[in-house]
Amino acid sequence: MHTRCYSLTGIMLLLLTAGCTKEFNIELDKTQPLFVIEGRISNLTGPYYVRITKSTNSLGLGGGPYNDSAEAVTGALVTISDDSGITDTLIPANSYNRYRYFYFYKNGKVDSIKERLPPYYSDKYRGDRGYYETTKITGRPGHTYHLLVRTGNEEFHASAYMPNAPEIDSAALKEATINAKGDKGLLPFVWFKEPQNEKNYYLLMYNPITDYPYDNSFNRFIPSGVYPFYVVDDALLPPYINGMAVQMMVNGHDPYSNNYPYIIYNDPVQVRLSSLTKEAYNFFKALGRQLEDDGNAYRPAPSSPPGNISGNALGLFWATQISHKLILR
Numbered sequence: 001m002h003t004r005c006y007s008l009t010g011i012m013l014l015l016l017t018a019g020c021t022k023e024f025n026i027e028l029d030k031t032q033p034l035f036v037i038e039g040r041i042s043n044l045t046g047p048y049y050v051r052i053t054k055s056t057n058s059l060g061l062g063g064g065p066y067n068d069s070a071e072a073v074t075g076a077l078v079t080i081s082d083d084s085g086i087t088d089t090l091i092p093a094n095s096y097n098r099y100r101y102f103y104f105y106k107n108g109k110v111d112s113i114k115e116r117l118p119p120y121y122s123d124k125y126r127g128d129r130g131y132y133e134t135t136k137i138t139g140r141p142g143h144t145y146h147l148l149v150r151t152g153n154e155e156f157h158a159s160a161y162m163p164n165a166p167e168i169d170s171a172a173l174k175e176a177t178i179n180a181k182g183d184k185g186l187l188p189f190v191w192f193k194e195p196q197n198e199k200n201y202y203l204l205m206y207n208p209i210t211d212y213p214y215d216n217s218f219n220r221f222i223p224s225g226v227y228p229f230y231v232v233d234d235a236l237l238p239p240y241i242n243g244m245a246v247q248m249m250v251n252g253h254d255p256y257s258n259n260y261p262y263i264i265y266n267d268p269v270q271v272r273l274s275s276l277t278k279e280a281y282n283f284f285k286a287l288g289r290q291l292e293d294d295g296n297a298y299r300p301a302p303s304s305p306p307g308n309i310s311g312n313a314l315g316l317f318w319a320t321q322i323s324h325k326l327i328l329r
Contacts, residue, residue: 035073035313037156041080041145042274043321044215047133049125050078050090052149055314072130076151080137083144088137092127103209105268105328110209125216141165141275141321156311162319163200165275166192171325173263176245186263188246188271188327193239200234201281203274204246206263209326212270231276231284246271269327279308280318 039050053070074092081087101112125131139145141164149156169191178185188206205228207217230247263269276284286305307316 033071035151035154035156035309035311035315036070037147037149037158037309037313037315037317039080039147039158039315039317040215041134041137041139041160041162041319042215043139043141043162045213046138046215047093047135048080048137048139048215049093049134050080050132050147050149050317051130052076052078052132052151053130070130072128073151074127074130076132076149078132078150079148080134081146081148082137082140086137088134090132090134093125093129093131093133094127095122095125098122100211100214103212105209110268110326110328139319139321143319145317145319147317154311156309156313158309158317160280160308160317160319161277162321163275163277165202165273165321165323166194167323168192168271168273168325171271171327173265173269173327174243174245178248186265188263188269189243190241190246190271190273190325191243192241192273192323194234194237194241196239199278201276201278202232202234203272203276203280203284203320204230204232204244205272205274206246207270207272209268209270209328212324212326215322229284229288231281231288233281266329268329270324271327272322272324274320274322276320277318279306280316280320282306283308283316283318 033054033056036053036055037050039048041048052073054073056069056071078090079087080090095117098117099114100117101114103110103112105111125133139162141162144159144161147156147158147160171188171190173186174189175184176187176189177183178187190204194200211217228248232244283305290305304314305316307314309315309317
């Protein structure tokens, strides 16, 4: 887990700055693994995925999003139910040989082609990596969803309400400052009405348009040093958002994140505006702080993000309505 890695880094830095010469043996094999449960349901096309892993006692970060160091939990009973009586028993995810529509912009219009998922796409959501997928349930705003996970003698629960998301009126690419160094580049901007008589939290992000109607984007690779979620509390937002930049948070210490955000002019982009509960907002805000804080004496690493999984497990199960807009030129 990143949390443990950052915390240990902070401890070791403090030991070095104190000038202590005593040798310490950090016994990683004696740390207690915890279950980590991550899942989401939305109003976009499924399937939706729940991933179950165990935190490891290794400092290694693995080989990227398709080969991380997490210990997969397989053979679990996983269900998602809603407040209207629908229960979906999830199955081990298997994207191999699955067909999917891929979208592209050509000759002034959006078109699609149905093709089999390439191997490097289907390798991400696999049952042997701890992923489980839904078979029938569809997310609807205004409803509450309940997650049940049972593995061995352990049982975990979580509930998530799906708030409404405002419709995006328009979106466009504009030149803006994209990082703390002052570099210029293209960022998506959005325009939408913000309800003033209710408390709202939002998450903004952007994707290629390749699989824009689907909840999970297969056609997206983000370096580990880039945090692609931009979360917003509406406390200071005006009634009409007249152009808000969809930002990315970049860790300057990661050599692979130097070129982000990176958008080519005239490259089609999908912008997503997702509704959040306060619980989900706090979780994503804490994740962002982990990327910002490097564990030094003046900016110590924060604790694990506050999730909503019962039974002493880490992670978050959340429900979101997603409104979206395509920027085609």
